[in-house]
Amino acid sequence: MARPRVILGVSGGIAAYKAAEVLRGLTETGHDVHVVPTAAALRFVGAATWAALSGNPVSSDVWDDVHEVPHVRLGQQADLVIVVPASADLLARAAHGLADDLLTSVLLTARCPVVYVPAMHTEMWEHPATADNVAALRSRGAIVVEPAVGRLTGPDSGRGRLPDPDEIVHFVRELLAEAPAAADLAGRHVVVSAGGTREYIDPVRFISNRSSGRQGYALARAAAARGAKVTLVSANVTLPDPAGVDVVRVVSAAEMRDAVLDAAATADAVVMAAAVADFRPKSYAAAKIKKAPGTAAPTVELERTGDILAELAASRPRARQVIVGFAAETGDATGTAFEHGRAKLVAKGCDLMVVNEVGVNRGFESDRNEAVVLGADGSVTPVPFGPKAALAHVVWDLVLARWADG
Ligand code: CTP
Numbered sequence: 203m204a205r206p207r208v209i210l211g212v213s214g215g216i217a218a219y220k221a222a223e224v225l226r227g228l229t230e231t232g233h234d235v236h237v238v239p240t241a242a243a244l245r246f247v248g249a250a251t252w253a254a255l256s257g258n259p260v261s262s263d264v265w266d267d268v269h270e271v272p273h274v275r276l277g278q279q280a281d282l283v284i285v286v287p288a289s290a291d292l293l294a295r296a297a298h299g300l301a302d303d304l305l306t307s308v309l310l311t312a313r314c315p316v317v318y319v320p321a322m323h324t325e326m327w328e329h330p331a332t333a334d335n336v337a338a339l340r341s342r343g344a345i346v347v348e349p350a351v352g353r354l355t356g357p358d359s360g361r362g363r364l365p366d367p368d369e370i371v372h373f374v375r376e377l378l379a380e381a382p383a384a385a386d387l388a389g390r391h392v393v394v395s396a397g398g399t400r401e402y403i404d405p406v407r408f409i410s411n412r413s414s415g416r417q418g419y420a421l422a423r424a425a426a427a428r429g430a431k432v433t434l435v436s437a438n439v440t441l442p443d444p445a446g447v448d449v450v451r452v453v454s455a456a457e458m459r460d461a462v463l464d465a466a467a468t469a470d471a472v473v474m475a476a477a478v479a480d481f482r483p484k485s486y487a488a489a490k491i492k493k494a495p496g497t498a499a500p501t502v503e504l505e506r507t508g509d510i511l512a513e514l515a516a517s518r519p520r521a522r523q524v525i526v527g528f529a530a531e532t533g534d535a536t537g538t539a540f541e542h543g544r545a546k547l548v549a550k551g552c553d554l555m556v557v558n559e560v561g562v563n564r565g566f567e568s569d570r571n572e573a574v575v576l577g578a579d580g581s582v583t584p585v586p587f588g589p590k591a592a593l594a595h596v597v598w599d600l601v602l603a604r605w606a607d608g
Pocket residue numbers: 455474475476477478479480507508509510511512526527528529530546
């Protein structure tokens with residue numbers, strides 16, 4: 203199979219040095235990458251770096267190799283064009299259809315998906331001129347990835363940071379894998395919860411579970427690659443933030459409930475992939491509990507936490523909101539894992555329930571998963587053992603189908 207052809211546009215911003223890592227990640231995962239830097243980008247990172255890492259010639263000027271008409275050829279032959287970083291100036295030129303260098307010309311000739319990964323200071327990102335340019339590009343079908351929040355060029359921090367380069371590579375791979383369905387979640391806001399909550403007993407001890415957050419992160423990545431606005435409510439996960447996803451960090455089940463309900467107010471779908479504690483210590487010891495000599499081991503009394511999934515399904519803050527639960531089940535004397543999952547779907551009142559059978563070495567802390575997705579309408583969708591990303595895309599396909607039916 204031919205290697206996917208990616209045009210990596212680079213515009214003039216300090217994050218251009220991180221685009222070199224994106225380039226390396228793309229070439230290492232089998233993409234044929236042609237780099238098109240702007241003149242300003244070349245002041246940050248020189249053409250030799252781009253040529254060496256891509257293994258392809260580099261040009262930024264429409265006056266180079268004119269006989270090959272590169273501005274048309276590059277755009278026409280690409281499977282994906284991605285601009286990393288997209289500066290405020292580049293977004294403005296692209297939004298207005300200017301074609302005053304090779305990169306902006308390629309952006310006009312490309313008929314494949316076009317992705318912009320902006321990086322700039324918060325003030326520039328939030329300026330109404332930039333917001334209008336982003337809205338114009340999105341309205342024409344381009345994907346503009348939300349910048350991350352974090353450290354910026356100077357000592358300051360805020361929204362405007364380039365997402366993790368590895369996550370940008372993930373984004374490209376997801377997008378190319380889903381190319382026919384690209385941007386089918388555009389205009390939708392989805393909420394995903396991930397990880398395992400912690401319920402503290404004292405300042406150093408807590409009750410938690412084995413959830414790594416991988417399935418929730420795969421769901422968030424898949425939705426972002428399909429153009430959705432994604433809020434990821436993440437409990438104690440150590441994975442890098444997915445590109446273009448708003449990550450809200452929580453610790454306990456109570457914090458998760460508040461964050462999920464808050465985000466759900468504007469969401470078209472909520473997927474509860476998190477392992478939420480069902481019980482928490484009834485009281486919290488403000489000072490560390492000591493094992494004084496001669497005293498008995500303390501008893502930790504537990505109380506129930508609220509069921510977020512059931513609360514969401516009962517309240518439905520928005521019309522036609524699709525609510526998805528996850529059930530990690532084991533078969534026992536009272537029924538199979540599948541039967542327990544069906545019972546849970548009914549008890550919680552959600553639209554879809556992803557049921558996976560767990561065991562000592564199944565389901566958790568792995569990149570692969572096997573599941574059956576049950577629908578409140580009686581549908582049964584088996585998902586064979588495979589990457590968590592594949593299960594994620596099946597979930598979004600089923601959510602899309604429910605919006606269409608609604
Ligand atoms: N869940 C939730 N709030 C809770 C507990 C669970 O929203 N307090 C959600 C999980 O995110 C998941 C689904 O409910 O989507 C199933 O969770 P699970 O813990 O398997 O279900 P339980 O109701 O706790 O049932 P069990 O008695 O089997 O533990």
